[in-house]
Amino acid sequence: MKKILVTGALGQIGSELVEKLRDIYGDTNVIGTDIRKRAGQSDELPFETVDVTDADRLYSVAKEHQVDTIMHLAALLSANAEKKPKLAWDLNMGGLVNALEVARELDLQFFTPSSIGAFGPSTPKDNTPQDTLQRPTTMYGVNKVAGELLCDYYYNHFGLDTRGVRYPGLISHATPPGGGTTDYAVEIYYEAMKHKAYSSYIAENTYMDMMYMPDALDAIIQLMEADPTNLKHRNAFNISAISAAPKDFAKAIQKYIPDFTLSYDIDPIRQEIAESWPNHIDSSAATKEWGFKAKYDIDKMTRAMLEHIGYKVDS
DSSP states (O other): OOSEEEESTTSHHHHHHHHHHHHHHOGGGEEEEESSOOTTOOSSSOEEEOOTTOHHHHHHHHHHTTOSEEEEOOOOOHHHHHHSHHHHIIIIIIHHHHHHHHHHHHTOEEEOOEEGGGOOTTSOSEEEOSSOOOOOOSHHHHHHHHHHHHHHHHHHHHOOOEEOEEEOEEEOSSSOOOSOGGGHHHHHHHHHHHHSEEEESSOTTOOEEEEEHHHHHHHHHHHHHSOGGGOSSOSOEEOOSEEEOHHHHHHHHHTTOTTOEEEEOOOHHHHHHHHTSOSEEOOHHHHHHHOOOOOOOHHHHHHHHHHHTTOOOOO
């Protein structure tokens, strides 16, 4: 990778990924794009307004900047996709095929994330294999399975260098939640700081895979820099760092804020989505093929989250 175009650059992953990529590859070698600019955004660093459903605009920006890599992050997330399934299909699938076509026409390296949402109720719940039954029951999940297969198709039929991971829930202090099912695991830290209490929309014993954002960003870069001859799977590698339920986050927070309390007010839509996902996935293929290893467990992540949002953690 020498010059990279990032779609969805103002989203949860994109906003931090663009910054990290610029630190590594240089400010002018990373072109952020999104459907609109953020208020007060600087004009000093490369940024273009791009709607990924506009194939011609996406192509012209990629060609103008002479990029060699597309990291396609623009998407509507799980809970919002259930509320607006047609929009989710148009954005998630239409945007993806447009980005793949641009990469094919310009011979670019290509990354896009999948998700544990690609699994469904019939998928094995524990130690979910890399290759297993995928029958999701959400529009977001349908989009992700179709996206995985589409990326495989472009690699197998056109030789396009496609790569990707299946992300678990991502936890970050830098950007607000964006309509995902696992957003409670971000909200809980802010509410612990503000009110020493949080009401979870996910039930107490509902386990899902999670990951702290620094590990998620490192995984992208490590995979994209990996020797392609080592990649058997290429797209949709299982990766995870933490398997946790709301009560586990409460316990970790109470080490620093002992009077923090957790209650429950279940959101039926997001609870149903959560119950269709695995409890814990097997990341061994990613470890074997390109050396994936997460650095943050729930305790290390909790300390980092509280410190970043302003809570004074005793040494």
